[in-house]
Amino acid sequence: MKYIQGGGIRMDAGKLYDVIGIGIGPSNLGLAALLDPLEEIDGLFFEQNTSFEWHPGMLIDKSVLNSSFLSDLVTFADPTNPYSFLNYLHKHNRMYQFFFYQKFNIPRKEYNSYAKWVASQLGDCKFGRQVTNVEDGTGDWYDVTVFNIETGENHSYRARHVVIGTGSTPMIPEDIKDEMNEDICHTSSYLYxxxxIKRGSHVSVIGSGQSAAEVFYDLLQDQKHYGYKLSWLTRSPQFFQTEDAKVGREIFSPDFVDYFQSLSFDSRTSALPYLDQARKQIEPGVLENIYNELYHRSIERKDPDVLLQPMTELRGIRSLSGGNYELTMHQWQKNMSYSHITSKVIVATGYKPNVPKWLKKYKDKIYWEDENTMVVGKDYEFLFKKERPNHLFTLTNLDQSHGTGATNLALSVYRNQRIINKIAGYERYAIQEDTIFQQFMPDEK
Incomplete structure (x- = not known):
């Protein structure tokens, strides 16, 4: 690649890419994999981390995805694509082992290995590169500034379209943010x-959802080796399990995403809490494993040194002498506050979208649903007040616009299909319709 020097930024001389992807998580990695066999679309992808890593702090032994192996990076768009999970198994001589494993859900560690295998084969995926700015170019393109972490140089690239796939970051409540340390950590850094944590005398998990359950179960299994007390406290009314009925799971379909996006902004916003039963709760298998462990332990021990308590909210943390912490807890249904003494804390408070700072410069050019939510079109593009042929696509912060299609791995391929088709100007990857047995509104007459 040839560069010219200019203003401290090395410019790519004359090259105009069709699309540049910012961030290489499963979404943009899948986009790169689907673009790889296409000669008509020239793409380039940048990731600030030096290698592909998918939630490395939560790759707990024996934890599994809550999606089928069919929801890999490419299969729903093109089952013949060489970057499918089945081809990964074939290339690694694991096809028979997976066949006899007889499960649809694959281990998280294996999904990470699969994704790293795909990333290693895609020359258009550049790691150790941080995108620091995206400016409107003088023509129908964007100027993308990229900092090379290894060399310390800035480079500028041009692209007709940009896809934001910067994922999410841990969400830490403001009242405990200053207390985070090696004894008090978010689930995202659990394995680090x-x-x-396991050397503590009392370990407390705060929050609910799949991550909290997986961490709690890992701690529960190792409790006999370390001897700590173990607590799981959540403000949720119950330890809710994910909706697992087959018909109920049909909301993770292109049909439901299309329906959801057709609703008004107020209707979409009010519908989101009802979708959480399927999106943000605990897989039944994990809850079953936890209960079975407690049941077998209860045969010989009446006091298992385990506390599970819903309806209880963390209000604050205070350091005590001797390496302990005082947690101010509030049981909201009884309106009762009390102190909970522990030595280690894992907060499972979820994630928030990682929205790039440079996007703020487009604020007055883009339509907004309200003061905090930008309008996102059906093809995952921001809607500009002045129509333009060069698009800014987003795979981040989509809850309000696409509901169950926001982060679900099973719908990641569908998101990429729509983006590729928009870039190509025709249906390069066919979008399948009428894919489920239910409908969400009466037929128009």
Whole structure:
């Protein structure tokens, strides 16, 4: 690649890409994999981390995806694509092992290995590159500034379209943000702190959802080796399990995403809490494993040194002498506050969208649903007040616009199909319709 020097930024001389992807998580990695066999679309993808890593702090032994292996990076768009999970198994001589494994859900560690295998084969995926700015070009393109972490140089690239796939970051409540340390960590860094956590005398998991359950179950299994007390406290009314009925799971379909997007902004916003039963709760298998462990332990021990308590909210953390912490808890249904003494804390408070700072410069050019939510079109593009042929697509912060299609791995391929078709100007990857047995509104007459 040839560069010219200019203003401290090395410019790509004359090259105009069709699309540049910012961030290489499963979404943009899948986009790169689907673009790889297409000669008509020239793409380039940048990731600030030096290698592909998918939630490395939560790759707990024996934890599994809550999606089928069919929801890999490419299969729903093109089952013949060489970057399918089945081809990964074939290339690694694991096809028979997976066949006899007899499960649809694959281990998280294996999904991470699969994605790293795909990333290693895609020359258009560049790691150790941080996108620091995206400016409107003088023509129908964007100027993308990229910082090379290894060399310390800035480079500028041009692209007709840009796809934001910057994922999410841990969401830490403001009243405990200053207290985070090696004893008090978010689930996203659990494995990095695991040894220290398990050396505690009392370990407390705060929050609900799949991550909280997986961490709690891992701690529960190792409790007999370390001897700590173990608590799981959540403000949720119950330890809710994910909707697992087959018909209920049909909301993770292109049909439902299309229906959801057809609703008004107020209707979409009010519908989101009802979708959480399927999106943000705990897989039944994990809850079953937890209960079975507690049941077998209860045969010989009446006091298992385990506390499970819903309806209880964390209000604050205070450091005590001797390496302990005082947690101010509030049981909201009884309106009762009390102190909970523990030595280690894992907060499972979820994630928030990682929205790039440079996007703020487009604020007055883009339509907004309200003061905090930008309008996102059916093809995952921001809607500009002045129509333009060069699009800014987003795979981040989509809850309000696409509901169940926001982060679900099973719908990641569908999101990429729509983006590729928009870029190509025709249906390069066929969008399947009428894919489920139910409908969400009466037929128009």
């Amino acid at each position: 702190n695991e040894k220290n």
